[in-house]
Amino acid sequence: MSSSTGGSKSPSKGGVAGLMTPGRITVAVIALLTLVFIFENTRSTKIRLLIPEVTMPLWMALFGTAVLGAVCGAYFVRRRK
Numbered sequence: 001m002s003s004s005t006g007g008s009k010s011p012s013k014g015g016v017a018g019l020m021t022p023g024r025i026t027v028a029v030i031a032l033l034t035l036v037f038i039f040e041n042t043r044s045t046k047i048r049l050l051i052p053e054v055t056m057p058l059w060m061a062l063f064g065t066a067v068l069g070a071v072c073g074a075y076f077v078r079r080r081k
Helices: 015-019 022-040 058-080
Strands: 044-048 053-057
Touching (some): 044 058, 053 058
Antiparallel strands (some): 044 053
């Protein structure tokens, strides 16, 4: 028989309710708005990458920048733990 002694453990939420925290909802909304912004800007533009100048769709430059930012953010969050 196992009995709970009423320690410091709090009951965990199961199912979908446990996955839908306010922080996760906020991040999902920001990610969705970022994708909408990126894909609304589809015209080609000239971009200088240090020395060469390239012409590419603006959405690709925005998406690449967002991915690099996410990777850098994940790296620093992981190092802080």
